[in-house]
Amino acid sequence: MLPLKDKDKPMVQMLLLAGCCARCILRFCCVSVHAAYRQPPQNTLKQLQAFISDTENSKSQDSAVPEPPEDPPSKRAKLEPGVTDAVLERDDEAAAPRVCVVCLGILQDMCGTSQAVKVSEAVKAENYEFDTVVLSVSLPAQLCVREHSCWLHVKKEVREKGLVLDKDDVIQVKEAFKWIMQGLVAKELGGIAVVTKVGNIHDEKKNILVFTRMAVVKALEKIPDFKFLKHYPCPPAQPTSSCSPQDVRCLHGSVFVAGRYNKFCRSLPQTPWVIDGERRMESSVEELIAAPLLAAFRADGFNFSSSGREDVDVRTLGNGRPFAMELLNPHRSRFNRAEMKQLQETINKSSDKIRVRDLQIVTRQAMSRMKEGEEEKTKSYTALIWTQKPIQREDITFIDDIKDLTVDQKTPLRVLHRRALAVRPRVIHSMNARFLDPHHFYLGLKTQAGTYIKEFVHGDFGRTKPNLCQLLKTDTDILELDVESVDVDWPPAIPE
């Protein structure tokens, strides 16, 4: 039997008369027993009707002055004469029930095996790899208005009875929808767990909205009852048609892949380089890494992030630069160690401009380790230096003795258009010089992350101080730059 109490009877009566479907009546009676919603709505309706006639019986028994059962009870008569007739009339139409005035049919026809089949077919068609499904539904904003109208309709009755019932206690349409549909979808998907909170797949029925749902909810919170009732029928009017499901969209939660990359090319940007809407270089590090990953994970897109970035003309050697890639809506998500190694090979064979190592699947949380404390990390570089005045071997040996040199860097002119102007102190922990010829030498540097090496070398109009020109007392310029190491201990190394 339905978990309803005597106090619910007048409300059931009112709602039936107003044109609410059986399940919406359960919602307004705050029934939270899932099974009550899962049973066929025709059965629920019959039980509700039986429940009301039971009211009449109990009424006649409890009443001090017995009334004939056919007569409407005085209390109900006060509210709405001819209630019983109305209920009976609806019962006659059970073969073709009217569209519910509150849920517009969502908890009627749209909530059953045929809809569950549609959803599961959509999921199956995508050929996902998954263990759990999250079912969510996006409802038309109009529903909030109907719900509000229906709530105002019952509120008076509720308050008169001195019952403590708040609008928030009413079971939401989408909750009832999930209670009914989860089991059905799970069955169609062959026993996959369908859950509400955690999981991977997200199904949606979305209606195109003129007003956002949020805007409607906010407006309903603000509008005084009398004003609402002036503009909207209460109870809500009978709809001419039920709402129809727009589409089923499937989305797999992102998978995060991390690793380290080398960049061996001096004409390869890290990310697509676009100036005035025009593409400058044909490829980029992120695209070279992403292409094989998108194919293997059958993902729709990606977001790339890394521990800093190098300029287009800078190589990244050594163990490479840590990076992470979020793969959006991946259809395949399970890769073991051997498969990841294979995938790494595929990336490395696809281009000789880059190389990837330590490729692994990581969690979203772990990704943050790449960014945290980035400022404190050190980076090592090798720069090919040109000097205006000729130099001899011994002229540059003093460089090796410089330790923890703090340089004050004004935001370099080359990035000043997009970054705030500031003077940032940066530490060059150590340097070493390797003589090449009277105008060239290799300068090795170990610096605090965030140090602009090019500006340290040429001085950036004297805006980085001290700079190499000052140290060597001649104009110096940087001809080539290589990143030798990015000292971030994430992601963990994977033995070859």
Added chain:
Amino acid sequence: MDGGEQKDTQANAPSVIDRYYTRWYRADLKGKPCEDHCILQHSNRICVVTLAETHPILQSGRTIKSINYQISNVCSRLNNKVSGKSKRGGQFLTDFAPLCRITCTDETEYTVYSCIRGRLLEVNESILETPTLLLEKPSTEGYIAVILPKFEESKSITENLLSREEFESVLAKRKVAESQPS
């Protein structure tokens, strides 16, 4: 080609300015002979205002007595402050906004102008402490100011300026005029 060969062995790569900046000029500013300015425009639209090598201050034998960014009783370029990525608060300059006045030891005074429209980002305070920077490295460490043109004006602001070639032809004409005393 005077000494081109020798220069090549020393500078076999283009300088930072050559690589990333375009040189623009304004000759005889405000009708004052040889008061030439050079604007270095970075490919990111930022402009560095400098004195052209031909400016009277840079001719041999001159010594700078003072450089003053206080261009009127109420306005000092030294008070310029910009904040955030959008460079809020910077003074907005028009073509002929004075940036500073330079006085030489022979009491001649020169005014340096912005030459382009844009927001003042910074002035070079280093030349206040070390005025010789301006004489020794006028196109780098001796710069006068950094200006950020409006994004939509980044191309049009240089329309009134001379290109390197045009400036050189001005210099050639000047030379001819000098050799023909009136």
